[in-house]
Amino acid sequence: MILLGPPGAGKGTQAEYLVDMYGLVQLSTGEMLRAEVKSGSELGKKAKELMDAGSLVPDDLIIDMISGQIDQHKEAKGVILDGFPRTTAQAEALDEMLGDKGLNIDHVIQMEVDEDAVVERISGRFSCSDCGAGYHDSLNKTEIDGVCDKCGSTEFTRRADDNAETVRSRLKAYREQTAPILPYYEKRGSLDTINGIGSMEEVFDRIKEIVEGG
Numbered sequence: 001m002i003l004l005g006p007p008g009a010g011k012g013t014q015a016e017y018l019v020d021m022y023g024l025v026q027l028s029t030g031e032m033l034r035a036e037v038k039s040g041s042e043l044g045k046k047a048k049e050l051m052d053a054g055s056l057v058p059d060d061l062i063i064d065m066i067s068g069q070i071d072q073h074k075e076a077k078g079v080i081l082d083g084f085p086r087t088t089a090q091a092e093a094l095d096e097m098l099g100d101k102g103l104n105i106d107h108v109i110q111m112e113v114d115e116d117a118v119v120e121r122i123s124g125r126f127s128c129s130d131c132g133a134g135y136h137d138s139l140n141k142t143e144i145d146g147v148c149d150k151c152g153s154t155e156f157t158r159r160a161d162d163n164a165e166t167v168r169s170r171l172k173a174y175r176e177q178t179a180p181i182l183p184y185y186e187k188r189g190s191l192d193t194i195n196g197i198g199s200m201e202e203v204f205d206r207i208k209e210i211v212e213g214g
């Protein structure tokens, strides 16, 4: 399954729900890249500057990375691609690699949110440093201030690229490089579009309807 939508649409949050409910595996290229940056690998060094500027990382690096990850999860019931594909070249490469691996795409779900909502969502978000649970300063606070609801940790992190200025560049990259892949899936009849505005549960219900509808 592919989740498409601008940064801050809620792809990561909804992917977590899908993992919990259906036992799928979430493959987030953004998370993979942040791990590479943290580890100081060659890939991480190449990616960091582009990520900090809100630009996309070159297709060939991403395609190799995701192909390796899909191979590692061959036994999984299914995989959710979160943040990939993001360019037409990536969408085409995905088709080719899935063909080679004997896999196929069941659902492509586009989450629509307007840009002002995205800026608000992104500007306030943070996550638990230990378990990765996601929160927001006003929209999704921890139950006890400063303590993770899921694991009790008191350490939190904010993404370096989650600031108003970088968000504008990331939205531009989405409009110019990612939105053009929507017709690619639409033509094949595999694209479903949902409203990404609402509570996390409301949005998940919309996704569930698509997944369970076949």
Ligand code: AMP
Pocket: 007, 029, 030, 031, 033, 050, 051, 052, 054, 055, 056, 057, 058, 059, 062, 082, 083, 084, 085, 086, 090, 161, 170
């Ligand atoms: P995300 O966590 O999906 O918002 O991704 C964070 C950043 O990682 C993006 O702004 C890009 O710089 C980079 N990135 C993540 N996924 C991709 C991708 N599929 N293609 C190119 N760059 C990506």
